[in-house]
Amino acid sequence: MKRAYNFNAGPAALPLEVLQQAQEQFVEYEGAGMSIMEMSHRSGLFEQVNNEAQALMRELLSIPDNYRVLFLQGGASQQFAMIPMNLIQEGRPAAYVHTGNWAGKAIKEAKLIGETVIAASTESDDFKRMPSLSEIDVPEQASYLHLTSNETIGGTQFAAFPDTGNVPLVADMSSDILSRPIDVSKFGLIYAGAQKNLGPSGVTVVIIRDDLVERSPKSIPAIFRYETHAKNNSLYNTPPSFSVYMVGLVLKWIKSKGGVAQIDQYNRDKTKLIYDAIDQSGGFYRGVAQPDSRSAMNITFRIHSEELEKLFVKESEQQGFSGLKGHRDVGGLRASTYNAVPLESCKALVEFMADFQKRHG
The missing domain is CATH 3.90.1150.10 (Aspartate Aminotransferase, domain 1)
Structure with missing residues (x-):
């Protein structure tokens, strides 16, 4: 078999070792007599897969104890809506850094839900750069500041992140999560579609601080509340079980590489x-x-x-x-x-x- 030189933007390359291990376990997982895709998400075996993937994420990113790791569906695009639905507070606008296509989509969704302001933009430079930290103007009363750590289409990336004080920092890290060390404690919420650095498409990782979980208003449907998924260990509804399993294998691979x-x-x-x-x-x-x-x-x-x-x-x-x-x-x-x-x-x-x-x- 000749492997392609895979430079796709997403879904993207997966480690060959991970694919081979998944192939070995595809028909039967851990002596269960069935594939991971066939077993109940309430089974002890899948709960072990789910918990181990969370634990590995915590270990690799040194995630503090007052954060939850959630495995959700809908991609980063669903998070564009869930974040303002859960986190915008009355009289406190959501602030966004506009750096290109993906930041723009997040802003568009937020504007449908609540008051939204632009804290910085590089549109005048055709989004060929990220703003300097000094350019980012964070309103003191903002519900949160949202940025896109890496713009996949423009090929730009934040080298460092702003200190936002009491304003929670929210980051779309879909295309660079686990590619470099970060200080999770600087963020209120980090989210990432898996299909670039974490695994196959179908699962989205959300790392969220406890106090922001508690913001979830009861006025929005249960499925869109972070509180719902945190209380149910990401098993409120049927999860993308095979994708979660694959994320676990990729995390083990990252650990094995140092x-x-x-x-x-x-x-x-x-x-x-x-x-x-x-x-x-x-x-x-x-x-x-x-x-x-x-x-x-x-x-x-x-x-x-x-x-x-x-x-x-x-x-x-x-x-x-x-x-x-x-x-x-x-x-x-x-x-x-x-x-x-x-x-x-x-x-x-x-x-x-x-x-x-x-x-x-």
């Missing part, structure tokens, strides 16, 4: 190869994001001709590469180098880029 700090260094080594290839191409390739806002997860770049970009994608696919076409909204090229993308794939991409430039430069 944890988040080692993964962070590995990611830096990978992305440096590609950014160096762009910067040293004499202008043939051009990075999209401003250098101090460049993402370690999504590398966006252009060639001077759209025809050449189309040819780049076509030839790369013929050479076994997948996912190098930029997002349909912005065009260009993009290599997503999430945790499970091997260094060897990045080296192969750099070699392809050099060869392509030699032939078409």
Whole structure:
């Protein structure tokens, strides 16, 4: 079997070791006589899977005791609505940092639910950078401040996070969770769709501080209250059981690689190869994001001709590469180098880029 060089933005590459272990356990899990997908989510075996995945998340991110780890459904897109539904308080607006496509979608949903203000925006720079921390104006009475830690489409990433004092900091970390160490205690709520760094699509991780769980108003449906899921250990309704199981395997894999700090260094080594290839191409390739806002997860770049970009994608696919076409909204090229993308794939991409430039430069 020849594995593709997988640079897809999501669903994205999974560790080969994880896929092989899942394959071995696919038909029968732990002597149960059935697949994990067939067993009751109320069974002791699945509760063990659920609890172990939570415990590993706590361990790898050093999550304090006064936070809950929830496994929910609906993706980050559902969180765009659940967060304001649960956290906006009367007379206290929700503040948002506008940094691109995904932040924009979160803002659009929040405006449907309550008063929303923009604490900072880089729209005037075509979202090619993240705002400096000094640019973020947090209203003292804000219900929370929301930011997107990594913009998958634009290829920008926060290098550091603001100190918001008594205002809870909420972060969409869908595309960079567990790719680098973070101080969870700086945040009130962190959420992430699994399909980039944590596992397959279908499950969303929410890490939420206890006092914010208690904000859940009784006026919204039970299924949309964080309190409901916290009280039921993420088992209020039937969970995406296979996806939770896969997240557990990925977390074990991260631990086996030395944890988040080692993964962070590995990611830096990978992305440096590609950014160096762009910067040293004499202008043939051009990075999209401003250098101090460049993402370690999504590398966006252009060639001077759209025809050449189309040819780049076509030839790369013929050479076994997948996912190098930029997002349909912005065009260009993009290599997503999430945790499970091997260094060897990045080296192969750099070699392809050099060869392509030699032939078409």
